[in-house]
Amino acid sequence: MAVTETQLLEKGLRSSDWVQRNFDELAKKYEGKLIAVEDEEVIAASDTMEDLIRQIERKNKNPAETYVTSFPPSDSIWVF
Amino acid sequence: MKIPLAVGKLFPKEERLFPLAPVIIKPSKYPFIRMPTNALIDTGSGSTTIAPRDIMKTRIPYKALRPASPRHIRIGGFILPVLDLGGATLIFRDEIGESISIETPMINVIGTSPKGEGVEHIPTIIGTDFLEDNEFALLFSPSRREAYLEK
Numbered sequence: 001m002a003v004t005e006t007q008l009l010e011k012g013l014r015s016s017d018w019v020q021r022n023f024d025e026l027a028k029k030y031e032g033k034l035i036a037v038e039d040e041e042v043i044a045a046s047d048t049m050e051d052l053i054r055q056i057e058r059k060n061k062n063p064a065e066t067y068v069t070s071f072p073p074s075d076s077i078w079v080f
Numbered sequence: 081m082k083i084p085l086a087v088g089k090l091f092p093k094e095e096r097l098f099p100l101a102p103v104i105i106k107p108s109k110y111p112f113i114r115m116p117t118n119a120l121i122d123t124g125s126g127s128t129t130i131a132p133r134d135i136m137k138t139r140i141p142y143k144a145l146r147p148a149s150p151r152h153i154r155i156g157g158f159i160l161p162v163l164d165l166g167g168a169t170l171i172f173r174d175e176i177g178e179s180i181s182i183e184t185p186m187i188n189v190i191g192t193s194p195k196g197e198g199v200e201h202i203p204t205i206i207g208t209d210f211l212e213d214n215e216f217a218l219l220f221s222p223s224r225r226e227a228y229l230e231k
Contacts, residue, residue, distance in 0.1 A: 027092035
């Protein structure tokens with residue numbers, strides 16, 4: 001059954017909450033990398049988005065609807 | 081109307097906090113695509129832009145998008161091409177957990193460049209254009225870990 005938009009928002013919220021609760025530990029492990037998160041678990045990690053997408057697809061997940069975040073290298077201050 | 085935001089970190093070894101909006105972006109031209117992300121609310125940006133990592137995961141080819149005007153964006157130390165995705169619907173969750181859909185007539189996408197190593201760390205940004213056009217005020221108190229959009 002297709003996931004509704006409300007469910008998709010909830011799923012993204014759960015993933016971002018989990019990343020924030022575990023931010024320091026995840027940042028230490030994945031500094032400089034992109035990660036994909038689902039059900040409070042890192043399901044893929046990579047230096048590049050192309051590779052991350054391939055890893056997500058290999059798990060039969062839809063990359064577009066997967067929560068992706070990154071941990072930039074800590075040797076710079078980022079200003080947007 | 082009130083849209084609660086997350087208050088969270090973005091950078092390793094950096095304790096400072098930022099206002100982040102959990103949102104689903106649905107491009108009008110690609111209605112079958114739903115893109116959940118955590119967008120940075122950035123009052124230093126006049127333009128709402130979708131990050132390279134978010135557009136790449138949709139598999140929308142850059143070649144299918146027209147250059148925006150202006151054609152470049154200066155962001156995070158990069159000068160990158162900016163492309164026009166057309167209209168989009170941004171879906172948020174309000175304070176009682178109901179989803180709120182907001183149409184935006186035009187949204188930009190940040191492209192990549194051969195010298196763009198590191199662009200994947202740029203987040204999707206909701207800029208002042210979105211706040212102004214939709215009459216939202218931003219309240220952000222990092223010390224109280226409180227943030228929301230209100231109108």
